[in-house]
């Protein structure tokens with residue numbers, strides 16, 4: 001091989017410094033997984049946002065309820081299928097108790113998100129990532145906060161912001177609804193992603 005090429009290849013290979021220690025390797029993995037998870041969560045948020053806006057303008061808030069009811073879980077399921085990870089949405093005050101109920105780890109992260117919002121910290125990029133050992137396996141876990149925007153108040157706000165027909169429809173479809181009474185800037189919930197890494201021996 002041409003010497004110059006060999007030298008530049010070596011330069012490229014070792015530009016990052018000496019061979020990374022195991023710990024560095026794990027940190028690198030976590031960073032890489034965080035980037036991927038952020039992308040998947042962003043994808044879900046973007047698709048949901050545009051489906052919601054479309055439905056609101058096509059069929060009004062009552063019609064848009066079905067976007068949240070059907071499209072949101074469908075999108076999450078198809079992303080789970082594509083990635084092999086568990087992707088869903090959770091909240092400390094879920095509307096749909098069957099899908100939206102957070103586990104203990106998610107509750108802790110959601111409470112931290114609430115504290116950040118209460119302290120008026122910037123919530124637009126609020127996320128949390130952690131390697132979590134569980135009884136059956138070790139998991140990579142990621143959560144991205146979903147701040148309440150003015151658009152959300154039509155279905156998650158107060159009596160003043162939720163139109164009567166929407167409230168009636170919500171009461172009918174979600175008799176256990178806890179997801180009203182929010183103000184813009186609070187945290188409505190989060191996209192949560194769980195990826196199995198390796199079984200615990």
Ligand code: HEC
Pocket residue numbers: 052061062063064065066068069070072073089090091093094095096097099100146147148149151152153154155156179188189190
């Ligand atoms: C047109 C009405 C409507 C609007 C607007 C709306 N939602 Fe929802 N939202 C719902 C419904 C209905 C559900 C229950 C979905 C289900 O059955 O899984 C829901 C569920 C959720 C959940 C899942 C957890 C839970 O409570 O069950 C999150 C998180 C959420 N909404 C966040 C938002 C955010 C953030 C916005 C604004 C960007 C928003 N929603 C706007 C109607 C709406």
